[in-house]
Amino acid sequence: MSNLCAICNNGTTFLLRRKIANGEVVCEDCFKKAKNLTIKQIIKLKTVSADEIRQSITVSVGEAVMNFIPTKVIGTAIQFDDENKKMLIPGQFGRDNIFSYNDIVSYELLEDDEVVTSGGLRRAAVGGVLFGGAGAVVGAVTGRKNKGVCNNMGIKLTVNNMSQPIVYISFIQTKTKTDSNAYKVANHEAQECMSTLQLICDNQKGEEKETTTYSFSTADEIKKFKELLDDGILTQEEFDAKKKELLGL
Structure with a gap:
């Protein structure tokens, strides 16, 4: 039997884990999140699969919370997921709030x-x-x-x-x-x-500045080539090709 939780893959201790089907275990935290388990499933937990536990957690806490992987945790107040640029703030009645950076x-x-x-x-x-x-x-x-x-x-x-x-x-x-x-x-x-x-x-702020700078720079470049087109220095085909290049199309 593995000591790793079949849901979160974290290590478990003997007193804080529950045996489920196929010789797997779930930690106490994941078990508590699976609020949609039936009384029958709870009584016969050893016959319940990891997929059934995972589905119950998804229904209970939502897909966003289920997929949230914290990279930084500050006490019990807030968690950050830098990979997905999201933060989780525990809410009332076990309802966690997830917001994008x-x-x-x-x-x-x-x-x-x-x-x-x-x-x-x-x-x-x-x-x-x-x-x-x-x-x-x-x-x-x-x-x-x-x-x-x-x-x-x-x-x-x-x-x-x-x-x-x-x-x-x-x-x-x-x-x-x-x-x-x-x-x-x-x-x-x-x-x-x-x-x-x-x-x-x-x-x-840095990302916004880069995006704004890029947008203005691209617009200015297209405007200059449009003037060259109007002056007859560039053909329509040359202008269209340059415009696609600048827009990354």
Whole structure:
């Protein structure tokens, strides 16, 4: 019997795996995601195939979540899939939200419902220095207030999605002392998340600039050759051939 989960291919421990058909096993996480299994299937799990488990997970969490492969995980707050340029934010009632990197519009780090620092695709990061070392965002946060406790901390993420334009990434949800380890961990995760989001936005800005530059350059070149055509220097065939070349057709 293999120790690898037949669904996610991760290693499993004896206490946190379930035996299924064909001598295979599933990890506890994958089993919990398979919410559409019938009572009969759960009772006779050893007769259920990996494909049946996988199908149940797909129905439960959706194809996008099923195909999401995290390359970077920040605590329990957010996951990033750099290969597919997507991010996963855990939602309520086990419903995970997946957004494309292209969907990011802006974000704000909030502590006790007040903006600490912000950034995004359409503006530069302000408020806190995101790339100034380990204490960058921490300094920005703790420098604003000295009340000893934090009731909530999270990132308000605005995305290009009409049905869900605002998503919250939570790091602190209960009253937490600012000198506690829990607060320090939350600060560190918030800093890492903000830095990652800004890097994504910077990369998106670079790609937009390249595309815009290419488009204007191509249009200008075609315009110049059109003028040569109008002046009789180029034939129609020569112009058409050059236009196809410039457009990559």
